[in-house]
Amino acid sequence: MDVDGRRLVSVPYSSETNDFGALLRWGMTPDEVDQLIRRQFDTLWREGAESGRVMAISLHPFLIGYPHRIGALASALEYILGHDGIWLTTGSEIMDHYLASDAAI
Numbered sequence: 271m272d273v274d275g276r277r278l279v280s281v282p283y284s285s286e287t288n289d290f291g292a293l294l295r296w297g298m299t300p301d302e303v304d305q306l307i308r309r310q311f312d313t314l315w316r317e318g319a320e321s322g323r324v325m326a327i328s329l330h331p332f333l334i335g336y337p338h339r340i341g342a343l344a345s346a347l348e349y350i351l352g353h354d355g356i357w358l359t360t361g362s363e364i365m366d367h368y369l370a371s372d373a374a375i
Contacts, residue, residue, distance in 0.1 A: 282324040284325070284326050284328075286306070287310050288328035289334045293333050293339070304346045307346035308349050308350075310325060324364060
């Protein structure tokens, strides 16, 4: 979208893979959060065979950063990064990549 001569880009965001909702709202355990992230990834990985996918994991250091929780994130990331072709990136880098592509025209 063009707003006052500037491009406005929305990067996919999932409230489901948000540590705030998972840990506080839904009362998940760290192991359940690990499995939630892995299941989300597995589905997007399968879908990504035909077209790229974005998986956002929204994190709050004051929640996931506790010693009894951080291992769940480390475990999920190790699982994800164990797959070929994963691009661990930021929202800004995704936006730049999209704007440089033919899809943004």
